[in-house]
Amino acid sequence: MRTHERVLASIEADLAAGRWGLGERLPAERALADELGVSRSSVREAIRVLEAMGIVRTAVGSGPDAGATVVDRPAAGLGAAVRLHVASGTLAVRDVVETRVLLETWAVREAAGRAAPSPAADATDATGVAGGGEVTGFTEARAGALAEARALLDRMDSPDLSAGAFRELDASFHLVLVRLAGNVLVEAVMTGLRGAIESYVAAGSAGLASWERTAERLRVEHRAVLDAVTAGDGALAERLVREHIEGFYRETGL
The missing domain is CATH 1.20.120.530 (GntR ligand-binding domain-like)
Incomplete structure (x- = not known):
């Protein structure tokens, strides 16, 4: 399993466990990378996949809306x-x-x-x-x-x-x-x-x-x-x- 796929599997497990709900933001790339022991590029690739699947929406910047937010676009x-x-x-x-x-x-x-x-x-x-x-x-x-x-x-x-x-x-x-x-x-x-x-x-x-x-x-x-x-x-x-x-x-x- 490639590194970004491990990130996806971890995020999927956390979503299923209710760690994050609709409208809530995922941790920042750096925090996820440290938590999972992977590179930020692997986290970034996993987030891109999730966005293409309609699971999250991403926004750049440093404000309250920045980062990846869980959405419902199946x-x-x-x-x-x-x-x-x-x-x-x-x-x-x-x-x-x-x-x-x-x-x-x-x-x-x-x-x-x-x-x-x-x-x-x-x-x-x-x-x-x-x-x-x-x-x-x-x-x-x-x-x-x-x-x-x-x-x-x-x-x-x-x-x-x-x-x-x-x-x-x-x-x-x-x-x-x-x-x-x-x-x-x-x-x-x-x-x-x-x-x-x-x-x-x-x-x-x-x-x-x-x-x-x-x-x-x-x-x-x-x-x-x-x-x-x-x-x-x-x-x-x-x-x-x-x-x-x-x-x-x-x-x-x-």
């Missing part, structure tokens, strides 16, 4: 890794599509199946403390995500929208759908895949006979998926999003 490193593997040809577009179908079909079915809280959940308990705060927060977040999804679709209806802007809104819409499922890790994986998805969608769009005709079909399909999720029809939402993703893949001949 999709950062994943997205970069996926994009590079797709670009190098080691990760086939078909694999990206299949992974996307796997995640999004689960997500829309889960999102559709999340029932609204019962009136009893919001009732005040015997101690006089309202018991529905957490549930109410969830329903408010869900309503906000649904409203965001509808707003994205409304923006995609603009006749002056370029193909690139449409694709960007399209990607954002699908991320909102996944967010509705409430699984942070699945959302992080999808966020990490976004760059790779946008790359193959852009490549496929360039070869279409009529982008305008395809875009109109995608608009209709987006609305249908969102309607199914909103109505709580998980089976329909799952089928529609599968047909939507795989249909575009087949149409472009990728």
